Amino acid sequence: MSPILETRHLNKRFGGLHVTNDVNFTLGTGEIHCLIGPNGAGKSTFFRLLLGEYTPDSGAILYQGADITRMRSYQRIREGISVKFQVPGIFKELSVEQNLVIALQRFYPPAEMRHEIEHLLDFLRLGAVRRMRAGSLSHGQQQWLEIAMAIGPRPKLLLLDEPTAGMTPDETQFTGEILLELNRAGMSILAVEHDMAFVRQIADRVTVLHFGRIFAQGSIDEITANDEVAKIYLGETDAA
């Protein structure tokens, strides 16, 4: 099966800083892939390039084989790419249900939308808090609400920026179960993540970014056994 997402010689500079450096990345259709790397490695920038929030200086991004390098963000979303950023993008003054209506109303006729919202409330364990103000939810529940908003339109590709940041181990475990279930239903997933236990729980493959380049790629076992990868986290290698 052809990859759902590919980048070819992707480059992005900020002034003199080469933040995405000739990145050739492939996400297989139906894969869960985690992107790791030390702070400042260029993970968020790579994400923003995939979303169309940044324009690359050179190189190409392909989605389902089609070149989307110049496609606007909203068009990418329409084509089936969805994202959950680290900071919840929820409307804190509105209820859980109202947030879901905002996220879903463009994608479904009203009756279908109600049905879909019931499913999401159940799937993300948010049924009991559906009428609560989103801002009053626990940190984990706020993250799950945002996952619900991201998956509501049933994307083919879900991009997640540190989905478990600030979560308790139990919340992290549940988040992993959610993603594995979505993946079983056919969703391809790319997640930036720091929590290696979580990466082990979900990832088929792992890519390590370092100074904007792909430094290593493989299974979680291959990556954790890689001494050079351990060194970059200890700051023992440089950009050369």
Ligand SMILES: Nc1ncnc2c1ncn2[C@@H]1O[C@H](COP(=O)(O)OP(=O)(O)OP(=O)(O)O)[C@@H](O)[C@H]1O
């Ligand atoms: N808009 C920008 N303008 C200038 N420099 C930027 C910009 N965005 C990111 N950078 C720089 O690019 C480098 C990579 O940043 P990026 O946020 O992509 O890394 P990261 O791997 O996501 O880091 P973290 O794990 O800390 O979130 C950093 O040195 C950062 O300061």
